[in-house]
Amino acid sequence: MTNIFKVLATVDRRVWYVIIFFIIGIPLIRPVGLPIKVGDWTKNFYNHVEALKPGDVVIVNFDIAAFGWDELKAQTVAVCRHVFSKPGVKVIFMTDMAQGYVFIEKMIAMIGEPDNPEKPEFPWYTIEGKKYLVDYINIGYFAGRDVAIAALSQDFRGYVGDTDWYGNKIDKWLDEVGIKNAGDIDVVITFDCAGAQDWWVRHWYLTWKTVILNGQIGVSVPEAVPNYNAGMLKGLLASTRGAAEYEYLTGKPGMALIAMDAFSLIHLFLILVIVLGNIGYFGWERKERRARVFVGR
Amino acid sequence: MASIIKRRETGLAITLISAMIMFIPYFFKIPVLEAAAATATVWATIINAFAVCLVIYTMSRRQYLRVRRRVRGWPYGVWMLFGAWWLILTGLILDAIGVGAKPSLPFKFFVDSIIVPADATIYSILCFYMTSACARAFRARNLKALLLMIIGFFVLMKQAPIGAVIWPPFEPIGAWIGDYLVMAANRVFLLGVGLGAIALCVRVLTGRELAFLGVIGRKE
Numbered sequence: 007m008t009n010i011f012k013v014l015a016t017v018d019r020r021v022w023y024v025i026i027f028f029i030i031g032i033p034l035i036r037p038v039g040l041p042i043k044v045g046d047w048t049k050n051f052y053n054h055v056e057a058l059k060p061g062d063v064v065i066v067n068f069d070i071a072a073f074g075w076d077e078l079k080a081q082t083v084a085v086c087r088h089v090f091s092k093p094g095v096k097v098i099f100m101t102d103m104a105q106g107y108v109f110i111e112k113m114i115a116m117i118g119e120p121d122n123p124e125k126p127e128f129p130w131y132t133i134e135g136k137k138y139l140v141d142y143i144n145i146g147y148f149a150g151r152d153v154a155i156a157a158l159s160q161d162f163r164g165y166v167g168d169t170d171w172y173g174n175k176i177d178k179w180l181d182e183v184g185i186k187n188a189g190d191i192d193v194v195i196t197f198d199c200a201g202a203q204d205w206w207v208r209h210w211y212l213t214w215k216t217v218i219l220n221g222q223i224g225v226s227v228p229e230a231v232p233n234y235n236a237g238m239l240k241g242l243l244a245s246t247r248g249a250a251e252y253e254y255l256t257g258k259p260g261m262a263l264i265a266m267d268a269f270s271l272i273h274l275f276l277i278l279v280i281v282l283g284n285i286g287y288f289g290w291e292r293k294e295r296r297a298r299v300f301v302g303r
Numbered sequence: 304m305a306s307i308i309k310r311r312e313t314g315l316a317i318t319l320i321s322a323m324i325m326f327i328p329y330f331f332k333i334p335v336l337e338a339a340a341a342t343a344t345v346w347a348t349i350i351n352a353f354a355v356c357l358v359i360y361t362m363s364r365r366q367y368l369r370v371r372r373r374v375r376g377w378p379y380g381v382w383m384l385f386g387a388w389w390l391i392l393t394g395l396i397l398d399a400i401g402v403g404a405k406p407s408l409p410f411k412f413f414v415d416s417i418i419v420p421a422d423a424t425i426y427s428i429l430c431f432y433m434t435s436a437c438a439r440a441f442r443a444r445n446l447k448a449l450l451l452m453i454i455g456f457f458v459l460m461k462q463a464p465i466g467a468v469i470w471p472p473f474e475p476i477g478a479w480i481g482d483y484l485v486m487a488a489n490r491v492f493l494l495g496v497g498l499g500a501i502a503l504c505v506r507v508l509t510g511r512e513l514a515f516l517g518v519i520g521r522k523e
Contacts, residue, residue: 019435026434042464043474072414072422108414149355150348157348160341165348231481232489247464266464272430273463277456279434280441284452287442 011289014282022279029275033267040270042263047234048251051219051241054193055085060094063183067196067206068099068106068113074199074223075109080249080262081221082113082197088256089195090117090134090142096183097142098191102154102202107147107171114144129172139170139179146171152205159209162188189214197221203230207238221248314516319508362387389413454480 058064066086070078089097099110111128118133120126129138136142145166148154157165162185168177184190194216196202203220210216217240222230224245233239243252247269249262307313321343328337366380393410443449460466461477506512 017438019438022434022438023431026431030430040465041468043467045474072419073426075419076423076427105414105418148348150351153344153347153351157341157344160344164341165345228481228485228489232486232493235482235486247462250464270463270465273459273466276434276437277459279438280452280456283438284442287444291442292444 009290011286011291013286014289015286015291017282017286025275026272029271030268033271034265037264037267040267042247042250042254042266042270044251044254045244047242047244048248048255051085051221051243051248052088052252052255054217054219054240055088055092055195058089058092058095058193061096062092062094062192063096063098063185063190064089064193064195065098065100065191067194067202068101068110069103069196069198069200069202070101070109071103071105071199075112077223077245078197078199078221078249079109079113080246080260080265081243081252082109083116084249084252084256084258084260084262085195085197085221085243086113087117087134087258088252090136095141097136099142099144099146101147102151102205103200104147104149107144110144129170129174139174139176143176143179144171145176151200151202152209155202155205156209159188159213162186162191188216191216193217193219195219195221198226198230199223201226201229203233203239207233211238311510311513311516315510318515322504322508359387359391386413386417454484 066082066089068082070082086097089095099114101107101110114128114131114133115126118131121130121132121137129144131138133142138144148158148165150157154165163180166176166180168175170176188210191210191214194206194210196206196218198220199222203218203222206216206218206220211218218238219241220230220234220239221243222245224247227242227244230239230242234242243249246262246265249260250266250269253260253263324336324339324343327333328340363384366384369380370377370384390410390413393407393413397407397410441448441452441455443452457473457476458480460469460473461481466477467474503512507515
């Protein structure tokens with residue numbers, strides 16, 4: 007007779023792979039709408055964006071490489087839609103990752119409308135009624151990671167220069183918005199897959215007391231929590247779940263809320279897998295090991 | 304002149320002066336030094352940009368040699384060289400000389416259809432490995448493993464969007480683990496890194512750490 011405990015202790019990993027494939031795939035295709043709870047990290051993030059008033063200037067930094075894009079995409083879309091919906095708020099896009107500008111453009115293409123629909127061309131997109139070079143600009147990529155963020159903090163105008171990522175003149179725009187140095191930036195929102203929040207805290211929060219809001223990929227959340235708990239990050243979005251909570255708060259459901267069923271099911275399945283593995287361990291593997299030790303003696 | 308530049312003392316002197324330019328404005332308000340620190344920071348970013356050129360050179364040379372000598376896995380070297388130089392050619396050179404759209408279509412195709420999906424796939428398959436690892440490694444073989452399992456259970460349920468809906472205390476218990484247990488360990492680690500960085504700084508400035516000047520293991 008087949009020993010059920012032995013089966014549980016020695017399940018082929020490919021069996022788990024197949025089950026996982028269906029557990030993730032089916033809810034993504036046919037979401038059932040399992041409930042979620044909105045946490046304080048997301049609420050604080052949302053409240054700070056909601057409190058933006060006309061004249062405020064926001065930097066949106068894409069610390070995003072290809073591997074993190076799919077996890078952060080929903081965050082960037084939900085947050086940027088919300089920021090751009092605030093009247094009179096000016097936005098500066100930038101990135102500290104070489105690939106980042108690709109994802110800034112991808113995100114803008116998702117939430118914006120090209121000014122010329124017949125020949126869409128960056129940067130000429132209108133987002134929630136905000137026009138390029140009127141309400142927002144894209145200053146593009148700055149090499150040097152933390153050194154670049156420090157340089158922006160020390161000499162914002164000097165380091166940015168007088169042109170945007172596409173070569174358009176922006177010095178007049180910066181003058182009109184009233185940005186003389188980094189102290190004139192009210193909020194920094196950084197979407198990270200490589201830990202940029204720490205540098206923004208170090209060079210911007212500590213120097214200028216700038217409000218820093220952070221969206222993180224799941225594996226890096228523990229790195230951001232000490233800064234959040236210390237009050238140096240004012241809001242924190244954790245992975246796709248944070249994006250789903252944000253979509254819920256803004257009342258604009260998107261791809262993250264759809265993914266939450268798969269998230270819930272996969273977490274529950276992981277617990278089930280651990281329980282089954284332990285039943286197999288205590289029912290067969292442990293006895294087997296003891297028997298082997300006994301025979302060895 | 305060349306001999307002066309190559310001297311260890313010259314490198315150390317430049318390091319010491321640069322460090323002081325960056326260090327002193329943290330504690331004293333001296334406008335001249337503050338301006339110098341800002342300029343030095345911008346210089347650092349420019350040097351960083353040059354480092355990218357150096358990386359392209361060393362990477363290309365290394366992969367070329369691997370391919371030429373047919374060392375194990377050399378076809379990957381061919382693919383790496385092709386990918387890197389394809390992106391440089393289509394993303395930088397075609398743009399610079401103004402050929403076609405900006406960014407050029409071959410560049411966009413490579414990024415959108417190869418880099419993004421491949422990178423995302425590699426990251427996503429972690430999910431499969433993690434499940435398999437949960438089944439085989441998370442077993443209560445002793446007290447420590449049992450504790451790890453219990454903590455893991457609460458953290459998983461806190462992270463699951465449905466967790467707090469099933470049983471509301473999952474949220475505060477998971478948060479407590481993160482805010483106290485994980486935070487304590489994290490701060491110990493961060494303090495260790497900070498103290499280590501200070502110690503390394505002192506060693507560098509006093510000339511006891513010479514690896515960055517490329518003189519380690521060499522008799523002066």
